[in-house]
Amino acid sequence: MSKPTLGVCYYPEHWPEERWESDAARMAEVGITYVRIGEFAWSKLEPRPGELDFGWMVRAMDTLGRHGLEVIVGTPTATPPRWMMDKHPDMVAVDANGRPRNFGSRRHYCFSHLGYREESARITRLLIEHVGQHPALGGWQTDNEYGCHDTTCSYSEAARLGFRTWLKARYGSIDALNEAWGNIFWSMEYNDFDQIDLPLLTVTEPNPNATLDFRRYSSDQVAAFNKVQFDLLKAARPDLPVIHNFMGRFTAFDHFEVAKTLDVASWDSYPLGHLDVSDESAEVKAQFMRQGEPDAQGLQHDIYRAVGRGRWWIMEQQPGPVNWASYNPDPLPGMARLWAWEAFAHGAEVVSYFRWRQYHSAQEQMHAGLLRPDSEPAPAYHEAMQVSRELAATGIAGEARKARVAIVYDYESEWAWEVQPQAKGFSHHAHVRAAYVPLRKRGVDVDILSAQTDTFEGYDLVIIPALFAWNDKLRTAIANYEGHLLIGPRTGSKTGNFTIPQALAPDLPRNMLDARVVRVDSTNPAVEVSVRGGGAVRHWRERLETRAAVEFEDVEGFPVLVSQGKLFYLAASGDRALMQRVIDRMLDEADLPTLNLPAGVRCRVRDGFRVYFNYGSTSATLTRADDETEYVVGSESMGPAGVTVARLAKAG
Amino acid sequence: MSKPTLGVCYYPEHWPEERWESDAARMAEVGITYVRIGEFAWSKLEPRPGELDFGWMVRAMDTLGRHGLEVIVGTPTATPPRWMMDKHPDMVAVDANGRPRNFGSRRHYCFSHLGYREESARITRLLIEHVGQHPALGGWQTDNEYGCHDTTCSYSEAARLGFRTWLKARYGSIDALNEAWGNIFWSMEYNDFDQIDLPLLTVTEPNPNATLDFRRYSSDQVAAFNKVQFDLLKAARPDLPVIHNFMGRFTAFDHFEVAKTLDVASWDSYPLGHLDVSDESAEVKAQFMRQGEPDAQGLQHDIYRAVGRGRWWIMEQQPGPVNWASYNPDPLPGMARLWAWEAFAHGAEVVSYFRWRQYHSAQEQMHAGLLRPDSEPAPAYHEAMQVSRELAATGIAGEARKARVAIVYDYESEWAWEVQPQAKGFSHHAHVRAAYVPLRKRGVDVDILSAQTDTFEGYDLVIIPALFAWNDKLRTAIANYEGHLLIGPRTGSKTGNFTIPQALAPDLPRNMLDARVVRVDSTNPAVEVSVRGGGAVRHWRERLETRAAVEFEDVEGFPVLVSQGKLFYLAASGDRALMQRVIDRMLDEADLPTLNLPAGVRCRVRDGFRVYFNYGSTSATLTRADDETEYVVGSESMGPAGVTVARLAKAG
Amino acid sequence: MSKPTLGVCYYPEHWPEERWESDAARMAEVGITYVRIGEFAWSKLEPRPGELDFGWMVRAMDTLGRHGLEVIVGTPTATPPRWMMDKHPDMVAVDANGRPRNFGSRRHYCFSHLGYREESARITRLLIEHVGQHPALGGWQTDNEYGCHDTTCSYSEAARLGFRTWLKARYGSIDALNEAWGNIFWSMEYNDFDQIDLPLLTVTEPNPNATLDFRRYSSDQVAAFNKVQFDLLKAARPDLPVIHNFMGRFTAFDHFEVAKTLDVASWDSYPLGHLDVSDESAEVKAQFMRQGEPDAQGLQHDIYRAVGRGRWWIMEQQPGPVNWASYNPDPLPGMARLWAWEAFAHGAEVVSYFRWRQYHSAQEQMHAGLLRPDSEPAPAYHEAMQVSRELAATGIAGEARKARVAIVYDYESEWAWEVQPQAKGFSHHAHVRAAYVPLRKRGVDVDILSAQTDTFEGYDLVIIPALFAWNDKLRTAIANYEGHLLIGPRTGSKTGNFTIPQALAPDLPRNMLDARVVRVDSTNPAVEVSVRGGGAVRHWRERLETRAAVEFEDVEGFPVLVSQGKLFYLAASGDRALMQRVIDRMLDEADLPTLNLPAGVRCRVRDGFRVYFNYGSTSATLTRADDETEYVVGSESMGPAGVTVARLAKAG
Ligand SMILES: [Zn+2]
Ligand SMILES: [Zn+2]
Ligand SMILES: [Zn+2]
Structure with a gap:
């Protein structure tokens, strides 16, 4: 194949x-x-x-x-x-x-x-x-x-019955479900699984746990x-x-x-x-x-x-x-x-x-x-x-070259923030993208990892943005990892039962990261606060209580990026300029090679070839990279929609 | 009367x-x-x-x-x-x-x-x-x-039963209906008319044929x-x-x-x-x-x-x-x-x-x-x-003077483009208006014709914009017509059964118009492409394969207005400036008289009188037209909401 | 307490x-x-x-x-x-x-x-x-x-039955209800209370009387x-x-x-x-x-x-x-x-x-x-x-000092204009606010009165904005009042049965105010018409037929503020500048003291103390008022979110 x-x-x-x-x-x-x-x-x-x-x-x-x-x-x-x-x-x-x-x-x-x-x-x-x-x-x-x-x-009768069975299997007893969901909150406690209906058409939003479990069930x-x-x-x-x-x-x-x-x-x-x-x-x-x-x-x-x-x-x-x-x-x-x-x-x-x-x-x-x-x-x-x-x-064949940078992507996190955004429009996917794009603009290949990954071996840099909740595999991967880690805003801010962890977000051992999110400032994304040195934060800003080193801070004096050894924590959502700065900093820390790409051009390496594609609507001129021997399709001059394939000195 | x-x-x-x-x-x-x-x-x-x-x-x-x-x-x-x-x-x-x-x-x-x-x-x-x-x-x-x-x-039970009867009368057999609607497409085939429900609350849009037929039935x-x-x-x-x-x-x-x-x-x-x-x-x-x-x-x-x-x-x-x-x-x-x-x-x-x-x-x-x-x-x-x-x-009486310009107006076309706009907001009515307004700004009277018209006799210019599908009467009218025709974008792009005609749009005999629409470029109306000579196209642009004469083309080189004898085909939706240019060109081709009207003033001739009305919120001064003998109501100086009635030398 | x-x-x-x-x-x-x-x-x-x-x-x-x-x-x-x-x-x-x-x-x-x-x-x-x-x-x-x-x-069966009972008690006979609601209008007449359903899912808007009564019933x-x-x-x-x-x-x-x-x-x-x-x-x-x-x-x-x-x-x-x-x-x-x-x-x-x-x-x-x-x-x-x-x-205690200015606030008026806005978004509450804010910017304390108030004694100025309908108590209060009255647009424009009063709005005795609203001009709030002397009207403008003195008029010559003795009538909705002018004028007429407050600072007097609060995000400096002896909390220099408490010479 x-x-x-x-x-x-x-x-x-x-x-x-x-x-x-x-x-x-x-x-x-x-x-x-x-x-x-x-x-x-x-x-x-x-x-x-x-x-x-x-x-x-x-x-x-x-x-x-x-x-x-x-x-x-x-x-x-x-x-x-x-x-x-x-x-x-x-x-x-x-x-x-x-x-x-x-x-x-x-x-x-x-x-x-x-x-x-x-x-x-x-x-x-x-x-x-x-x-x-x-x-x-x-x-x-x-x-x-x-x-x-x-x-x-689907909010069908079949789903209603199926959901009850699924919940029974997940929680065992109705008391356990009530406890896990925090149903005491508004007298939402059930006496029996047969009392549970699908979370729709409630007067105000249903318990986020109920909705998230229904999303899990549906998936x-x-x-x-x-x-x-x-x-x-x-x-x-x-x-x-x-x-x-x-x-x-x-x-x-x-x-x-x-x-x-x-x-x-x-x-x-x-x-x-x-x-x-x-x-x-x-x-x-x-x-x-x-x-x-x-x-x-x-x-x-x-x-x-x-x-x-x-x-x-x-x-x-x-x-x-x-x-x-x-x-x-x-x-x-x-x-x-x-x-x-x-x-x-x-x-x-x-x-x-x-x-x-x-x-x-x-x-x-x-x-x-x-x-x-x-x-x-x-x-x-x-x-x-x-x-x-x-x-x-x-004659291109083989596989896409394994990247040196990986980003954790998690469907459950997307559901969780849809269920309870706290800042309208907050999205896991958007945070993955915000980290992905500046990497790609530097010509850096990226691998995606699921949140069920138990090792980060082989990667020089791993990024975990806006992850809903930790799980044991991911904790293991982090504990054993020796590369650079960039953990993004809101990560670990919930337990799997959609509650705030006792140690508060990001819920990491203090010897790994001595920081806790004590308060969240969520604002209209149009309202930006500049970061000293360039870029801005907006939409989601965490108030950190931390002894980690402050790498970036905003003009109001709140820490934006902190580090403890090779672990970096980003305590806010950033605009494009800030995200490029953060990613550039991480690439630099991890000593990763980058390319000098014209705007609109991206590339990816597979099987000893680097393929360039010009998404721009104007022509672009490539700078030959050190590891490239020749252009086998196209040339350094790329028209709109142009494709250029370079052969690498060493197969990837 | x-x-x-x-x-x-x-x-x-x-x-x-x-x-x-x-x-x-x-x-x-x-x-x-x-x-x-x-x-x-x-x-x-x-x-x-x-x-x-x-x-x-x-x-x-x-x-x-x-x-x-x-x-x-x-x-x-x-x-x-x-x-x-x-x-x-x-x-x-x-x-x-x-x-x-x-x-x-x-x-x-x-x-x-x-x-x-x-x-x-x-x-x-x-x-x-x-x-x-x-x-x-x-x-x-x-x-x-x-x-x-x-x-x-109305999506009532009465409508459901009525629609089935109507469909049976229209198609005769369920196989004919399946064939006409293209129901094979997503296994939408019916075994019997009694299986047909009204096209509402489907998971994604229903078959456009089903919806259009329901619109026809409802009408x-x-x-x-x-x-x-x-x-x-x-x-x-x-x-x-x-x-x-x-x-x-x-x-x-x-x-x-x-x-x-x-x-x-x-x-x-x-x-x-x-x-x-x-x-x-x-x-x-x-x-x-x-x-x-x-x-x-x-x-x-x-x-x-x-x-x-x-x-x-x-x-x-x-x-x-x-x-x-x-x-x-x-x-x-x-x-x-x-x-x-x-x-x-x-x-x-x-x-x-x-x-x-x-x-x-x-x-x-x-x-x-x-x-x-x-x-x-x-x-x-x-x-x-x-x-x-x-x-x-x-003493005004008689009738509105028969115009020398006519536009075809068709309710079914409005339904069809609502059912399947392809470009959000695409509307037959809007295209009729886009042709109507520049005529009126030149003081040209307009008659409206239904799509069931079988002769264009007496008109010097007929305009057919964004017409869903040809019918035999209209084909006859065109075939026998000796005046100037302006056919607008999307006209004839469907058969009456809401399918793309085998010869492709505008589906006219090659000796009448050697042009076919091989692709449609539909874009946000805010994105305009200039036309050489003035005006711009946007929203709906057709890629023509044509041997007709290119009258106007856009700056990307695509034909916008083509002609073959007295038949002109407009292959795009235009902004106001372009539409004025196209209409001015047609008036010129057809050698039709125009008036020099102040902005905001319109007029219409009836029974030997030309009535001017000033829709503007400021005063306007009329230029006396050659065929006018005197002002019987008002004068050449019109205030806001002013009305002036001129007597014509020869009753219209 | x-x-x-x-x-x-x-x-x-x-x-x-x-x-x-x-x-x-x-x-x-x-x-x-x-x-x-x-x-x-x-x-x-x-x-x-x-x-x-x-x-x-x-x-x-x-x-x-x-x-x-x-x-x-x-x-x-x-x-x-x-x-x-x-x-x-x-x-x-x-x-x-x-x-x-x-x-x-x-x-x-x-x-x-x-x-x-x-x-x-x-x-x-x-x-x-x-x-x-x-x-x-x-x-x-x-x-x-x-x-x-x-x-x-709530549109439940219980509400339906309750509403019928409530209507029977209110109107006595179905003929009385038909008459009060004007049901003849579109053949909406009922033969019996049991025919009345809740006003929802009608084809176009229901009778405003029906809806208002349902709002009253629900309240x-x-x-x-x-x-x-x-x-x-x-x-x-x-x-x-x-x-x-x-x-x-x-x-x-x-x-x-x-x-x-x-x-x-x-x-x-x-x-x-x-x-x-x-x-x-x-x-x-x-x-x-x-x-x-x-x-x-x-x-x-x-x-x-x-x-x-x-x-x-x-x-x-x-x-x-x-x-x-x-x-x-x-x-x-x-x-x-x-x-x-x-x-x-x-x-x-x-x-x-x-x-x-x-x-x-x-x-x-x-x-x-x-x-x-x-x-x-x-x-x-x-x-x-x-x-x-x-x-x-x-040691602050006692009560909030009784204000010298009062504004009438009425829930029913809010419902009425929601039911039939005539100008989209027209709101009683917004008009109360429009009068309240300029008072507060001048450091003036305000009391709120319900529309069931039967005396205005003790107030130097009473404001009644956008009140749906008069009632006997309020008529009594007005009749006996000797202070200054500012009555706002749309006030008294309806009877309690949601009909236009025979004498037309504002429906006051001619010896009190010789003015009637003969037509309403409702426009998009973005379209403003300047008022001579400053400010602008927009959204709601009344055409007055009046012999009262014209205090302000707009540039189109329509009266905006008229007066007859101590009664002022405002015939339009104004922008902030106009409302400040109107309120300043009323304060002046009524000879009421004001304060010179920095922008973003407000204050209120209770029990011999005036409390200042700075809502601004920058610092502000207070001007010591004549009646103040000392600052007991804070000082004249207020930071953002600052509070300053001044002791008054004479307890309020
Ligand atoms: Zn509460
Ligand atoms: Zn597909
Ligand atoms: Zn009507």
Whole structure:
């Protein structure tokens, strides 16, 4: 799997069967290896309950196989047919207003519904039976984009019953739950698990513990749902990879947990759509509307490399304008190539474009493909072909080089701060990004670690920003670590039961860090307080009681960055300038090499190559780095959307 | 009906019977001809089921008739009494959240409810029976402001059943529906019409076809509802006009369709209220808060002239501050006169002020009338009297002069782009306006044509902006047309089944226009790209593959305006400057005369008179046009809210 | 009760019993007199229906009493335990979308539910029985923060039935109701009280009368709910005060009415949280984020002094950052002292900090206390101690000096303008504030009067801004008053039945004020019209027909301030500059003394002392006033958050 290659998403059921042959031939011409099919085709496979038609799928796989293509078959469980609603009228997701959602689009099922979980097993078994031994079969995809359209948390009756069982298992007794949740606070004590309802439509916000546990429960149901399919697919074909296509920035469930029953993580990368719906400023959205935000994709790549334990794909790559954002710009010419190269540089095994041909009907008719609706090539067709040739020419293979810097990323922390932000909009992800971007601007590669990591060995610098609560593994990793640590604001400010730890945040042994957060000052992010020496703090500022060395302090005299040996603690949220200063300081402390990159340019090292990509809309000129011997793709002069690949003296 | 005259809306049931006489006398004094009554009086006519009291209405008509006034009797079906809810508990409209709406205001009925449709027939028959032969009867109004308060689409059980029947009639078989809707896309296929629910509360957006068909169905129910009353009223009094009072900018149903069972179209004109709730910028709202936006009324006038097939009224004319906008300013002195003159210039037969006397109680107590609550004259009382005298003095009659420029206006296109905007806020109406305003600034009169028009004969220039889908009549009109055509962005980009046409947009024969839209670039309207020569494109830009002549291109080199013979195609949404350039170019091509109007001044020709109205808040000086012989009202010097009427050398 | 003293809110049930002793000792050390307990402890007092445990509460009171502390026992009715929901499943509040709210936070009861009202009586009786004779008992608190989380209006079945009964009592016959409400308007007439539903989910806004009556009904239920507890508590211990802790700026019920069954009014003062959730501008929020808006607290103090008929407390005083606003800043050092001093200066008997120790769990874990979660003193601990010493040192006692200026404050007016604003955002409270602030900037003390006041004796100036409707008492007060009156815009513009009075607003006898409002011009507040001489009008402008003397007029020539003898009428909403001019003029007319205060500094006189507080974030220098003999706390030089107390020559 070490040779990176291309894929495409294809819907043979949308097109006349006579067109399949030429489609397959042209895919091969582009240089595509993998073709994903089937993930929305349940009504075509089983038009009525029990009435099966797998023939067309087998014929499609025959055709694709004849052209040397390998097929990833998706289980169609994200789109149960209409008749399924009659079998299980209560299977639908219920939203946070208590309204059952209706049939007519997709993802209209509740993860807690055991009847539907069994239906999902049934269709998976049928797929295995009918195409599981097909020679063109190259792997499986489970479902499609778990959590899309805000469906992770469902407030259904099935969820209510499931949640009670889950709580009983977690706490054992109702007294233990009352104690853990602090239910004495507002007479919220329960006498029995059967009294517990889902935390919705309460008069004011529910107990944060109740909500966080429901978030945990809901995340667990996604994992349980995936496991059903994974177990069946692995049992049938232990040799083939089981993959799920996650969505970047959908943090409602723990991707690390779900990936425990996956062989490969993949994600669906829509740089322009994601920027449009992001909370970036209007300026950033305008500046990068045709490219995507320069660090948004890289961070997701690094997250999914961690989620997939090294193995990851792009399952859906934006090829042109999409349909689902508020505005859907045409990408800069070359971006379909740049995005693919960027993914490969970060270690992707496969970049699969979505979709082969723009479909002229239904919800996504304005979503571009490699082909236009009239079957003529869209710009991305040629760009994909170019990538395919360049991959072959360079011979790039192997893995993304292990980074010397790592950042801890934790889904539970994202939930916790959503549950109780204290400062509106406070986000774990945003703090990870705030540390990630200044590293990337210095040309520094980054690895992502889950909060279940028990060793930091091999890293010179580890960063832990805005982590909800410590756990034993992470405590062990820290205790045994000899490198530099940067621990960010709010980290360790809660126990796992969402209470303030007795020793107060950051709740580290005094010999490690003699500091405690005695008070928090949360303010509108527009109100900034300058830091002596440059940059500013805003939004979240901690009042520290500390004997550690004060590295930075703000103009009001409050410590901002303190250190005790190799452990640094950042006691505030900073603006971009401050975060660059903090990161520069840490890189300096850890004696890590950096690059001198033009604005808008980023790079990543894989397999003895450093790949540069220019996200800027103007040309940029590279400075040759010491470890580079030659440019094998492009040159030091990069146009907008340009890609340059440098060979390194020593393979990474 | 060719002599324009005034009307007023009157509620005898609000006032002591002894006051009717003096009210009628003063109406006559103002110069009023028509008095609309009864449209909210059901509970006064039938206080309990079957318990009738039409005596007061007869007596009111007697009194009004004695003063030479003609009465328009409204059917009171917009306000079913409380007891009706007990007869038909399921008659209420259900909103897009699935919530039945309650009694206590108005329009609390669902157009799909057949039981209520029969009640509406019953009260119409009773009106015919009791006042249908009254000598003062001058016409009928059906219901009141169909669609007001967002009631066109109702998600009731009645609508669900009605929609299924409608779909069965449209598609014949469920397979045909699945095919037309592209239901294969996400396994949305139905096995049976009975499985189809209304498109609400789906997990993500429903199939655009499903939604558009529901919009069409809902529009059809309004037409069906109106037809019931029309048929009864026409059968009883073929000699009297049946009118409905539409609301400008309520586009949820097809006004052309509803008007098929009307003799006269009318609309309710509230220039200040409408500006307040419009999406105009804060600057425009501040600039024109006491006048209304200068082209908003004119466009509606032209639309309703088309809707009424030449016959149209203002049924409700704002006389002073209203009550229902966020802010309700006092109009500039003179506006109640200006608005009436503007309507007459656009061809109105009657301008009827709403209402006679400000009512001191209930929801609209802050809505001004011609009289104050204490029966003293409000400013509009005197302004109306002035209009009445000026009409008589000029002797203006006849019709609005047929324009040489026409714009196609299409309700379905408005629905379609709401269903699937692709660029947030993309609107057919806005594109019509964008073409209309620069024409009006050049003093050019405009006619509106429905998309069911089959000939463009008599026009030198026809504009078709942002039209959803072609139909056979319009194709015929284009094919046979010898004048200049300007076809706007997105036109013909869909088939009637909401799919991308095989030949791609604009889907015209190559010998007519050799151009196809191969990609769409939709962007935040704040991001503009300059066009060479002036103006800018933004929001919606099409990537054209074309052999037509490029007339305008943007600075990025994309064609903006192309031409092939007399057919021009505009491939983008433009800012005001660009739209003025495009329109100026078209006027030039078509060799159409223009006027040199001061900013804020507009004009319209009717019956040998050109009427100027000054929407500006400062004075303006007219340049006498070649075809004008004298000013019969006002002069070349126009104050704010000024009206000047010029006599033309040759009657138009 | 004349010696001001400190209190604290304490939750013994949150802490191990062995810690109570040291807590009590430290409270005494701080100088605290009153300790409020119990108001959220129902599940601890009655863990299961009928299973009682009052022992812990008795022991807690024993402990507190041993340290000389007096205990205020709260009835725990704001937090019914989970088992209560099984006894009364329909007891929950129903929101304006018709959704019952769930258990899991607090205030999940509907004030109309008679079953729960009886439960509230039962637990009150149990409290009386178990602790009613405890020697440490110092008073009672009923419930907690009535109306918090928008729970005054509940759309439950109980409310529906209660509302009908209430209407029957108010109107006697359905015809009288139809007449009073003007139901003829849109055929909204009822045949029977049983047809009346709650005014929610109507198609457009319901009749303002219906809504206002429902607001009145809902307010009455709060009063009725409180009366049940009050009657029991007073019967048991006539000697002890019954108090409720209101929330400032929660105007959904009539605090004057509720306080009829209270001995002492108290309110919960959270200056920073309240500023954050207020509608103040972003600039003001940034400027005062660590202090609170300078006049917001003072106005509430004055309101609650009136509500409590002279007797009032702060029951909950913000001590540090809170948890419930969007952003929760750290107060400026000294603010916990300043806020207490300000309250005492305005006449507070007790300032009670919320809470003793920050609780480490549940919803409010980020809400500071006098102690940190680790039991170390938070800054407010020391500030409270300082206040306690300063109070003793000055010997301040007595009452707040009676002011010479009064403003009429009326909850019903706030409801009325919410029901029918006519200008979006028009608010009675805002108009009271607009008059209050310029008075306070001149160092003028203000008393608040309810609209049920029947004499203005003793005041030199009375201000009545934006009052909904006159009543007989107020008419009497005006008729007999010989001082100066400033009557504000919109006052008297309605009858009590929400109709325009026949004589038009302001509906005063012509010999008193010969002026009538013939039209209202409501505009976006951003659009200002200058007033000759300074300042501007905006938002609400009345067109007056008047023979009174025009004092101020705007540049468009409309009268702004008119006078007839000592009665002044302000016919518009003004900006800050205009309001200062108007108030300065009135002070001048009434010959009232003013002070020269630095910006950000305010003051209030009590018991022969004038207390100054500096809300500014910079230092300020006082000018010694003529009536002051010495500074007994602080000096003329005030730092940020500074407090200076001057002794007056003559006690006030
Ligand atoms: Zn996707
Ligand atoms: Zn109307
Ligand atoms: Zn509180």
